[in-house]
Each structure stands twice: as structure tokens, then as C-alpha cells.
Amino acid sequence: MAEAALRPKDYKSGLKPIWCPGCGHYAVLNGLVKALAALGLDRDRVALVSGIGCSSRLPAYVDSYGFHGVHGRGLAVAQGLAVARPDLAVIALGGDGDGFSIGGNHFIHACRRNVDITYIAMDNEVYGMTKGQASPTTPMDWDHSKLTPHGPGIRPFKPAALALAAGAPWIARGYSGNPNQLAKLLAAALEHRGFSFLHVLSQCITYCPEQTDWKAVVSEREDDPVAHADAAAQLFLAEDGFATGLLYAEPRTPWPPAAPAAAADPRLAEAFRP
Numbered sequence: 001m002a003e004a005a006l007r008p009k010d011y012k013s014g015l016k017p018i019w020c021p022g023c024g025h026y027a028v029l030n031g032l033v034k035a036l037a038a039l040g041l042d043r044d045r046v047a048l049v050s051g052i053g054c055s056s057r058l059p060a061y062v063d064s065y066g067f068h069g070v071h072g073r074g075l076a077v078a079q080g081l082a083v084a085r086p087d088l089a090v091i092a093l094g095g096d097g098d099g100f101s102i103g104g105n106h107f108i109h110a111c112r113r114n115v116d117i118t119y120i121a122m123d124n125e126v127y128g129m130t131k132g133q134a135s136p137t138t139p140m141d142w143d144h145s146k147l148t149p150h151g152p153g154i155r156p157f158k159p160a161a162l163a164l165a166a167g168a169p170w171i172a173r174g175y176s177g178n179p180n181q182l183a184k185l186l187a188a189a190l191e192h193r194g195f196s197f198l199h200v201l202s203q204c205i206t207y208c209p210e211q212t213d214w215k216a217v218v219s220e221r222e223d224d225p226v227a228h229a230d231a232a233a234q235l236f237l238a239e240d241g242f243a244t245g246l247l248y249a250e251p252r253t254p255w256p257p258a259a260p261a262a263a264a265d266p267r268l269a270e271a272f273r274p
Ligand code: SF4
Pocket: 018, 019, 020, 022, 023, 024, 025, 054, 055, 124, 128, 129, 203, 204, 205, 206, 207
């Protein structure tokens, strides 16, 4: 049964986040509950699935179904859930270490599989929970960790370019310093039918305090999203990684195929028989 109109705070669980004061993940939590309220989604129709890390604590703070899972495996669980329960709004979320390192294989295959889920990658370019090791998005010369005193010396991933190359049909970037835009992007991601990848620049104030400088370089893209993969490839390979907004959206049929198509093909009908 549909719930009466809910306010953003109605989607909060009441548990107090244990993130450091100033952590960017607060903005993602606030943006998400705003988006859920704006779309009027019932709380028992929302499922959040995370991996491990500071950002992966987020499902505990939302009054919905939640699964705080295994490191890097949130996307696998989320896709299975979405296929089994297409009536749910399934949101996978986690950090850059969780999603692009141990979970990197799941990430690229989720992009190409195009199951109808939203994936929020809260990227602070560091492993925050385990005290500041370099992650796949850490700049080559970041020398603030004793483990990499001269910087990791390895080229970082470009998450948007990686998602595009793997087949993601919807790619946006948000910033924890722009909560209103973040809420709008989250609502748009949830409305999109298929795999929606929202890359969020979400500062780690404790291990990367220099990320407060992001506000000087982040920009809001005013153009319409690029609608063709070849043009998006040029954009993502050339950009500085700080342009925010819906960057790329190209219509693509989600997997699995809709029930009528499955029923029309006897092999698919057999595969999807209850
Ligand atoms: Fe946020 Fe960094 Fe603190 Fe983790 S260590 S809660 S990412 S500020």
C-alpha cells in the first residue's frame, strides 16, 4: 500500500552516522533521501546494497531495506536482487576502493550487463576506513600516506571513461559540495531504466584534507548529455574529471528482456520459467 507523502527526513533511520565531521558522504545521504522523497518512493520498495568501507555504511542510515555486504561485491548482490525483484528500486553504493579495486570486475560487467539499478560510487581517491592507503583513483603523486611516501606512481582510473568503455548507458558526476545538484542527479539516476552510474566526488576530510580545494575546480556542465558513445569517449578522455552533471545518456534496453519478449522466445521462456 502506498505511504502518505514522505519528507526527506522520513527516509532516515534515526541512526547517527559515524562519519568524520566534514566527510562528503553526509551530502550523498542527504541527497539520496531528498531524491527518494521527490520521487515519492515507498520505503518498502527501496533496497540499498553496499560493500565495505566508510561510504558503505550508508544503508544503515536509511529507513529502507539494506544490505551491508562483502567488500567489492555489492554490485553482484544488487543485480541479483533487481532481477529477482523488479518491483524494487535497487541502489548499489560504495567507495572507490570497494568499487574500482576489489570490486572492479563486478563494476565493468555491471556496466555491460545493464540491469536496472543505480550505482553510486563515492570517490575520495583513498581507502578512508583503513586509514588512508592509495586506491585506484589516487593521483600518482599523492604522497600523504606512509605506505606510498613518494606517491603510488601508478596512473589512476578514469571511472567515467572506464564505465563508458564497459558499456554503461547512463553516466553522471556529482560533487559532495553541491547537494542540490546531487539530489537531482540521484532522482534522475533512479528514474532511468537500466544501469545508472553516478560518480560522486565525495571528499575525505581526514586523509585528504586538500580535497576541500575541489570546490575551486569543480564545474557544472550546462550542455545536454552526450548521446553517442564515440563523442562521450572523446569527452571523458580529454576532461579533467571535475565536470559535474549528467554527462552521457544513450538509450539501451536493460537486461533481462521484458517478460513479453522472453515469452515470445521459447529458449528465454524456458530460462525464465518460475
Ligand atoms: Fe569520511 Fe574519510 Fe572520515 Fe571515512 S575517514 S568517514 S571517508 S572523512
